[in-house]
Amino acid sequence: MDRRLALKQMALLTGGLALIPGCDFSEEKILAAYDELQITEGQQEMLKLLVDTFIPKTDLKGAAELGVHDFVLVMANDCLGEEDQTRFVNGLKGFDEYVKASFGKRFAKMDKPKAEETLLAIVGKEAGGDEDLEQYQYFLNTTKRYTLQGYMASEYVMTELMPYHLVPGPNFKGSKKIVAGEKVNING
Amino acid sequence: MANLNINSVKENTYGAIVIGSGMSGGFAAKELCDKGVKTLVLERGRKVEHNKDYPTTNMMPWEFKHRGQIPEDVVRENPAISRCYAYREDAAHFFVKDTDHPYIQEKPFDWIRGYQTGGKSLLWARQVQRWSDFDFEGPARDGFAVDWPIRYKELEPWYSYVEKFVGVSGFYDGIDNLPDGEFLPGIELTAAEEYFKQQMNEKYPGRHVISGRCAHITGNAEYYAKQGRGICQHRTLCQRGCPFGSYFSSNSATLPWAARTGNLTMQNDAVVHSIIYDDEKEKATGVRVIDANTKEMTEYYAPIIFVNASALNTNMILLNSTSKRFPNGLGNDNGLMGKYVAFHNYRGGISAEYDGLREFTTEGKRPTSGYMPRFRNVYKQETNFLRGYAAGLYGSRSKEVNYDGIGSDLVNNMMNPSYGPWKVGSHMMGETIPKESNYVALDSDQKDEWGMPLIKINVDYDQNDEDMLKDYQEQMAEMFDAAGFTNIRTWDDGRRPGLDIHEMGGVRMGHDPKTSLVNKHNQLHACPNVYVTDGACMTSTSTQNPSLTYMVFAARAVDHAMKNQG
Structure with missing residues (x-):
């Protein structure tokens, strides 16, 4: 628990600093739900936007409307190691500026095709020792990984799209002929 | 010293005391209660009631x-x-955290524990393969440990007896070194797996592939309805506790059964400090118990005591049970208690693909899944290492999800x-050879929150284990190749001893009081009203998952106690 405590103390410290007159960030509230991450509502919104870019609403529900961004933050908050967490948080905090500097436009201002293209460009680029780029690649890959996990293991997908059965029943067939064209259910 | 007035002695006296409510303690309790013995079961952990x-x-x-x-x-x-593979969010509450109950690793050892009613019987992998004489005769034939004082024939009826109560799914496979039992329909x-089985029959006669008995x-x-248990619904969420009671656990089966006799007193939060030995009566008379919450000590008395605290904890309790007669631990005249601990080597693995x-x-x-009984050194010594390994086996059709892309492409x-x-x-499930240098002992200084000395664990692999691991990898790779499997990859996951959760020994069974601690009826040689019927009594480990055999020892020992203890 040492690290949690240290972070809390640090939060108190920076919180204290934030009260110093003239500080621009004083109105940006830190979200208590993700105590390890120390992120603001604006940053949460940014993550929601990213999650929605990865899995937008189509004929199917999108990730954001299922609240998957909250799952991504819960996992980043609780399940990442210290170093990875730092990379994730720094990635999230600096993302908008990084996109603006590299692509000439804030991510939030981009239309959907441009936003998708931008994410693919960042993730697909050879990092070649560019630590900044590596950090944002890590951030995006982690966000995508948790987005996929949260979406695929959502109630929506596991009941309506690929039904999961809590009580499958006693019949197990070790050898069942596949019917051509049948939909494959990964939870079946 | 506890309050010793005559009333409290009377109140705290039972026909038998069982230390531990896990797999083997639960079975001992059921047997005792069935035979009309007022039985006190002491469980150090919290109460966990079925469902x-x-x-x-x-x-x-x-x-x-x-x-x-x-x-x-x-x-x-x-x-x-x-x-531990099963320590996940859905079952974490049934495992002991390292921080809650520290122990001393003089050599690295992952000690996996379940402190609650039912112990690890809630969490086990439920594989129940019988031993055979190829296992019981192992030490004598291959010259390690000491000879088991029993043979399969003596245990056979007890295997049947236990299996009927437990409920075991399996097929009648007719394999010499993996005797058939009392089976419910197999899975x-x-x-x-069926294809691989046929390939083995053709290309490696004598190497069997079966469905693991579970x-x-x-x-x-109808029979199991009497236990309040139902047909398995294949949820495969067993580690959470089964609402149908379909897999066997103390919680779903033996303890409720024992309770219904009216003879069971179940006491949770009861940390056993030691067994009381009466120098005049020359026998054990009871147990000292520390209340886990209040830390108060109370004594309980009984003419018969079963120690089923789990292999290493049983060693700890007995070593801590010192008296004038037994300054080094109850029944420990030869100084071998805590020694010759062994386990199963699970380090090896292999994966591959089949395109057919x-x-x-x-x-x-x-x-359950597929299982290959030991095929190495069964009928005769044929390799540069002693004994052999069983192999868990699986073959499942993979489903591939393409997570490439972004946006609607990704969704599609x-x-x-x-x-x-x-x-x-x-x-791999490899037999390891018990050695004097693999031992547990009590630390002379450090104590836990309840004043119990911390246990020091000194258990390690040896060259025999390394050679066996190599052979497993080679043989499996060769067999997979012969079956036409591709992308074959073998590994050594380097896991520490203990993670197999099959630690055994320290209070081993044998003919001779000079070289063993318990006799063929699981009684301490030097204190025969104390029975040790959990993993601690194991002289050698074989390759089979051991819980079934512990229960067999427990049931058989209760029968012996009823016939021989006044």
Whole structure:
């Protein structure tokens, strides 16, 4: 628990600093739900936007409307190691500026095709020792990984799209002929 | 010293005391209660009642905050338990955290514990293969440990007796070194496993592939309804506790059964400090118990005491039971108590793919998998290492999800999974050789919160284990190759001893009081009203999952106690 405590103390410290007159960030509230991450509502919104870019609403529900961004933050908050967490948080905090500097436009201002293209460009680029780029690649890959996990293991997908059965029943067939064209259910 | 007035002695006196409510303690308690003995079961952990205390049992995957994963800070603080495959969000509450009950690792050892009613019987992998004389005769034939003072013939009726109560699914396979038992309907192999089985029959006669016999009810529903248990519904969420009571645990089977006799007194939060030995009567007379919450000590008395605290904890209690007669621990005249600890070597694994049988898949889930009984050194010594290994085996049709892309492309990709090749694989279950240098002992200084000395664990692999591991990898790879499997990959996961959760020995059984601690009826040679019928009594480890054999010892020992203890 040492690290949690240290972070809390640090939060108190920076919180204290934030009260110093003239500080621009004083109105940006830190979200208590993700105590390890120390992120603001604006940053949460940014993550929601990213999650929605990865899995937008189509004929199917999108990730954001299922609240998957909250799952991504819960996992980043609780399940990442210290170093990875730092990379994730720094990635999230600096993302908008990084996109603006590299692509000439804030991510939030981009239309959907441009936003998708931008994410693919960042993730697909050879990092070649560019630590900044590596950090944002890590951030995006982690966000995508948790987005996929949260979406695929959502109630929506596991009941309506690929039904999961809590009580499958006693019949197990070790050898069942596949019917051509049948939909494959990964939870079946 | 506890309050010793005559009333409290009377109140605290039972026909028998069983220390531990897990697999073997639960069975001992059931047998004692069935025979009309007022039985006190002492469990150091909290109360876990069947169904009532299975908080996650009906939870859906999406209801778990971390979808099963254990948070990072818990993993960091509890490295040993976090390496256990079943320590996940849905069952974490049934495992002991490293931080809650520290122990001393003089050599690395992942000690996996379950402190609650039912112990680890809630969490076990439920594989129940019988031993045979190829196992019991091992030490004598190969010249290690000491000779087992029993043979299969003596245990055979007890295996049947226990299996009938437990409920064991299996097929009658007719294999010399893996005797058939009392089976409920078996669960079939997958197409790929069945194919591999046929390949072995053709190319490696004598190497058998079977469906692992498992402690699940698959038939005879009326009989098990009397235990309040139902047919297995293949949820494969056993580690959460089963709402149908379909897999065997103390919680679902033996303890409720014992309670219904009216003879059971179950006491939780009861940390056993030691067994009381009366120098004048020359026998054990009771047990000293520390209340886990108040830390107060109370004495309980009985003419028969069963020690089933789990292998290493049984060693700890006996070593801590010192008296004038037994200054080094109860029954420890030869100084061998705590020594000759062994386990199962699970380090080896293999995975591969099979491109055939493309038109088939499987349907439903199953609570078991394939199993290959030991085929090395069975009839004669044939390798540069002693003994051998069994192999867990699986072959399942893979489903592939394409997570490439972003946006609607990604959605389209991932919502259209396809069948991939059959994925086949195996893990090793190797017999290890008990050695004097593999031992546990009590630390002379450090004590836990309850004033019990910390246990020091000195258990390690040896060259025999390394050679056997290499052979497992070579043989499995060769067999997979012969079966036409591709992308064959073998590994040594380097796991520490203990993670197999099959630690055994320290209070080994033998003919001779000079070289062993308990006799063929599981009585301490030097204190015969104390029976040790959990993993501590094991002279050698064989390759089979041991719980079934512990229960067999427990049932048989109760029968002996009834016939021989006044």
